[in-house]
Amino acid sequence: MLRVKDLEASIEEKQILRKLNLEINPGEVHAIMGVNGSGKSTLASVLGGREEYEVDGGSVEFLGKDLLELDPEERAREGLFLAFQYPVELPGVFISYFLRTAYNSLREHRGEEPVKVREFSMLIQEKAKLLELDADLLKRSVNEGFSGGEKKRNEIFQMALLDPKLCILDETDSGLDIDALQVVARGVNTLKEQDPEKSFLLITHYQRLLNYIVPDFVHVMIDGQIVKTGGKELALELEEKGYNWVREELAAS
Amino acid sequence: MSTDTETLENFTQQEYKYGFTVDIEADQLPPGLNEEIVRAISHKKGEPEYMLEWRLKAYEKWLSMKEPEWAFLDYEPVNYQETVYYSAPKSQPQYESLDEVDPKLIETYNKLGIPLEEQKKLAGVAVDAVFDSVSIATTYRAQLEEHGVIFCSISEAVQDHPELIKKYLGSVVPYTDNFFATLNSAVFSDGTFVYVPKGVKCPLELSTYFRINAQNTGQFERTLIVADEGSYVSYLEGCTAPMRDENQLHAAVVELVALEGAHIKYSTIQNWYPGDKNGKGGIYNFVTKRGLCAGKNSKISWTQVETGSAITWKYPSCILKGDNSVGEFYSVALTNNCQQADTGTKMVHIGKNTKSTIISKGISAGVAQNSYRGLVKVMKSAEGARNFSQCDSMLMGDKCGAHTFPYIEVKNPTAQVEHEATTSKIGEDQIFYCNQRGISTEDAIGMIVHGFCKEVLNELPMEFALEARQLLSISLEGSVG
Numbered sequence: 050m051l052r053v054k055d056l057e058a059s060i061e062e063k064q065i066l067r068k069l070n071l072e073i074n075p076g077e078v079h080a081i082m083g084v085n086g087s088g089k090s091t092l093a094s095v096l097g098g099r100e101e102y103e104v105d106g107g108s109v110e111f112l113g114k115d116l117l118e119l120d121p122e123e124r125a126r127e128g129l130f131l132a133f134q135y136p137v138e139l140p141g142v143f144i145s146y147f148l149r150t151a152y153n154s155l156r157e158h159r160g161e162e163p164v165k166v167r168e169f170s171m172l173i174q175e176k177a178k179l180l181e182l183d184a185d186l187l188k189r190s191v192n193e194g195f196s197g198g199e200k201k202r203n204e205i206f207q208m209a210l211l212d213p214k215l216c217i218l219d220e221t222d223s224g225l226d227i228d229a230l231q232v233v234a235r236g237v238n239t240l241k242e243q244d245p246e247k248s249f250l251l252i253t254h255y256q257r258l259l260n261y262i263v264p265d266f267v268h269v270m271i272d273g274q275i276v277k278t279g280g281k282e283l284a285l286e287l288e289e290k291g292y293n294w295v296r297e298e299l300a301a302s
Numbered sequence: 303m304s305t306d307t308e309t310l311e312n313f314t315q316q317e318y319k320y321g322f323t324v325d326i327e328a329d330q331l332p333p334g335l336n337e338e339i340v341r342a343i344s345h346k347k348g349e350p351e352y353m354l355e356w357r358l359k360a361y362e363k364w365l366s367m368k369e370p371e372w373a374f375l376d377y378e379p380v381n382y383q384e385t386v387y388y389s390a391p392k393s394q395p396q397y398e399s400l401d402e403v404d405p406k407l408i409e410t411y412n413k414l415g416i417p418l419e420e421q422k423k424l425a426g427v428a429v430d431a432v433f434d435s436v437s438i439a440t441t442y443r444a445q446l447e448e449h450g451v452i453f454c455s456i457s458e459a460v461q462d463h464p465e466l467i468k469k470y471l472g473s474v475v476p477y478t479d480n481f482f483a484t485l486n487s488a489v490f491s492d493g494t495f496v497y498v499p500k501g502v503k504c505p506l507e508l509s510t511y512f513r514i515n516a517q518n519t520g521q522f523e524r525t526l527i528v529a530d531e532g533s534y535v536s537y538l539e540g541c542t543a544p545m546r547d548e549n550q551l552h553a554a555v556v557e558l559v560a561l562e563g564a565h566i567k568y569s570t571i572q573n574w575y576p577g578d579k580n581g582k583g584g585i586y587n588f589v590t591k592r593g594l595c596a597g598k599n600s601k602i603s604w605t606q607v608e609t610g611s612a613i614t615w616k617y618p619s620c621i622l623k624g625d626n627s628v629g630e631f632y633s634v635a636l637t638n639n640c641q642q643a644d645t646g647t648k649m650v651h652i653g654k655n656t657k658s659t660i661i662s663k664g665i666s667a668g669v670a671q672n673s674y675r676g677l678v679k680v681m682k683s684a685e686g687a688r689n690f691s692q693c694d695s696m697l698m699g700d701k702c703g704a705h706t707f708p709y710i711e712v713k714n715p716t717a718q719v720e721h722e723a724t725t726s727k728i729g730e731d732q733i734f735y736c737n738q739r740g741i742s743t744e745d746a747i748g749m750i751v752h753g754f755c756k757e758v759l760n761e762l763p764m765e766f767a768l769e770a771r772q773l774l775s776i777s778l779e780g781s782v783g
Binding site: 133 | 735736738741749750752753756
C-alpha cells in the first residue's frame with residue numbers, strides 16, 4: 050500500500066529525514082516510536098503533503114501512485130488520512146458543513162453524486178455514536194473551543210467518516226487522559242474490525258497507546274531514519290530501557 | 303512557506319464575471335456640471351418648482367465645498383466637469399408587464415443571474431429595478447398598495463407624494479451635509495422611495511437592483527425610506543455593474559426615518575466593478591447613508607456586504623434620537639487586488655438608554671487596503687447609553703493592509719462603550735487542514751472566509767444570504783494557483 054524508499058526531506062534547509070525506508074501492506078498496523086526531534090512528525094507532514102517541507106530525495110508510492118506528485122487534497126482523496134497532533138480551529142465553520150464538503154470532494158473524486166443532506170446527517174450521527182462523540186459537538190465550529198481530548202476524538206471521528214485506506218495518527222495520544230485514550234483506541238479498533246484492509250501508521254512517543262491498539266510492527270526512529278524494527282514487544286522494551294540502548298547498539302554495529 | 307504565501311497571493315485574479323455592456327440608445331446630457339445642467343435634469347424629470355429650488359440651493363452650496371481628503375484612500379482625482387450627470391434609457395419605460403420591456407434589458411439581468419421573471423416568482427420579493435438612472439419595472443406594487451405601502455421611484459414620489467417628500471427629503475442628510483451628499487442633492491437622477499404607514503408590517507422584502515450602464519455616467523441615486531409609528535420594513539439593495547475602463551463616479555444618498563416603535567432593516571450587497579487586477583478602472587463609490595431613529599423604541603439595522611468598487615467611502619450611520627432606540631451595523635468589506643475601502647459607521651446616541659452594536663469584518667487580499675472607521679458618540683442627554691463594537695480583520699497574503707480607526711466621544715458618565723478588535727491572517731495551517739480532508743484550497747479559503755463573516759451573513763435576509771456567500775467566493779476566486 051505504502052512504499053517509502055530512501056526518503057530525504059528538510060525544512061528551512063535543515064535536513065530531517067535521511068534515507069528513510071518503510072513499507073506498509075494492507076491491513077497492517079505500524080507504530081513509529083522515537084524521541085522528540087527524531088523526525089516522526091516530519092514524516093507524517095511529508096506524507097500529508099505539507100508545503101513547508103522540501104523533499105530532497107527518494108520516493109513514496111501509495112497504492113501504485115507517486116504520492117509526492119500529488120497535491121495534499123489529492124492524497125486525501127486517494128485515501129490517505131492524517132490525524133493531526135494539533136488540529137487547528139476554523140472559527141465559524143460548522144463541523145457538519147466542513148465534513149459534508151470534505152465527504153463530497155471524496156465522492157466527486159470517485160465520480161459519485163454529492164450526498165443528500167439528510168442522508169449525510171444520519172451518517173454523521175451514526176459515526177458519532179461509534180466514536181462516543183457528543184452529538185452536540187457537531188453543531189459547533191470545527192475544533193473551536195474544544196478541549197484537547199475533544200479535538201483528538203474529532204480527528205478519529207473524521208477518519209471514521211471519510212473512510213481512508215491508510216490512517217496516519219500523529220501523536221494522537223499526546224495530551225489525552227486515560228479515558229480519552231481508551232475512547233480513541235476503541236474507535237481505531239472498531240474501524241479496523243470493520244475494514245480489515247485498512248492500514249494504520251501510529252506515530253507516538255509512548256508505549257501506552259500500543260496497549261490499546263496492538264501494532265504488527267514497531268519501528269524505532271532516530272535522527273530521521275528507521276534504525277530498528279520489531280514486533281509489539283519492541284515497544285515494551287523501549288518503554289523499559291529507553292532509547293539509548295538502540296543508539297548504542299547502532300554505534301556498535 | 304513561500305509556496306503557500308504565493309498561493310495566497312495568487313488568490314486574486316478572477317475576471318469580473320459581470321463585465322459586459324448592453325447597447326441601448328441612451329438619452330443623456332452633455333458632460334459637465336453647471337446651473338443649466340441642474341435645471342435640465344429637473345426639467346427632464348418634469349419636476350415641480352420646489353424640487354428645482356432644492357437642487358439649485360444644493361448646487362450653490364456644493365460650489366463652496368471641498369472634496370474630503372481624510373479617508374485612507376489614494377485615487378486619481380475625479381474631473382467633475384467630464385462626468386455625465388444624466389442618462390436614461392431612451393425607450394421610456396411605462397410597462398405593465400415584463401413582456402413590454404426592452405429584451406436587451408432582460409438579457410442584461412439574465413447575464414447577472416437575477417432575471418426579473420424569476421425574481422417575480424421569488425416568494426416575498428418585490429423588485430424595483432433601476433437601470434442606469436430611471437426605474438423601469440416595478441412589481442408587486444398592487445399588493446403593497448393594499449397595505450398602504452408606497453414603494454416607487456423617487457421621481458414618482460416627487461410628483462405624487464410632495465407632502466412626504468417635502469417633509470422628509472433631506473431631513474436626515476441635509477443638502478448641506480458633505481461634498482458628495484450635496485452633489486447628489488443637486489443632480490440626483492432617480493432612486494427609491496418607501497413609505498410604510500402606521501402599524502403596518504410590510505408584507506414583502508423590498509429590493510432594488512442598481513446597475514450603472516451608460517459609459518461615463520455618474521450615478522446619483524437617492525433613496526428615502528420612512529417607517530411610520532410601529533411599522534416594519536426590510537429593504538435590500540444589490541448591485542453589479544458592467545466592465546469599464548474609465549473610473550465611474552457614484553455618489554448615492556440613502557436616508558432612513560424610523561418613527562416611534564418602527565423598525566427598518568436595510569441590507570446591501572455591493573458588487574460593482576472593482577477595476578482590473580492592476581487597478582485600472584472600477585467604480586468610485588462615495589455614499590452617504592444615514593438613519594434617524596426619530597421616535598422612542600425605534601430601531602435601524604444596516605447590514606452590508608461590500609465586495610465591489612475600486613474605491614469605497616461609506617459610513618452607514620444611525621442617529622439614536624428617540625429614547626430606547628437601537629442602531630445596528632453589520633458589515634463585511636472585502637477588498638482584493640488594488641481595491642481600497644474606507645468604511646464603517648457612526649452611532650450618535652442622543653436619547654436615553656439608546657443602544658448600538660457594530661460588527662465589522664474586513665478581508666484584504668492582493669495589495670488591497672481595507673480600513674474600518676467608526677465613530678461612537680454619546681451626547682450628554684444619552685443617559686444609560688450602551689455600545690458594543692467589534693472590528694475583525696483578516697489578511698490574505700502579506701502585501702495587503704488592514705486598518706482600524708475607532709473614534710469614541712462620550713459626554714455622559716453613565717454610558718458603557720466597549721470596543722474589541724482583532725487581526726488575523728488566514729492560516730496556512732488552516733488551509734492544509736482542509737486540504738488534508740480532500741477540500742481544495744479555493745473551497746477552503748471560501749469556507750474560512752464565510753466562517754469569519756458568519757455573524758454578519760446571518761443578519762441578511764435568507765434569500766440573499768446565499769447570494770452573498772457566492773459573491774464572497776467569486777470575489778476571491780482565481781487567487782489560487
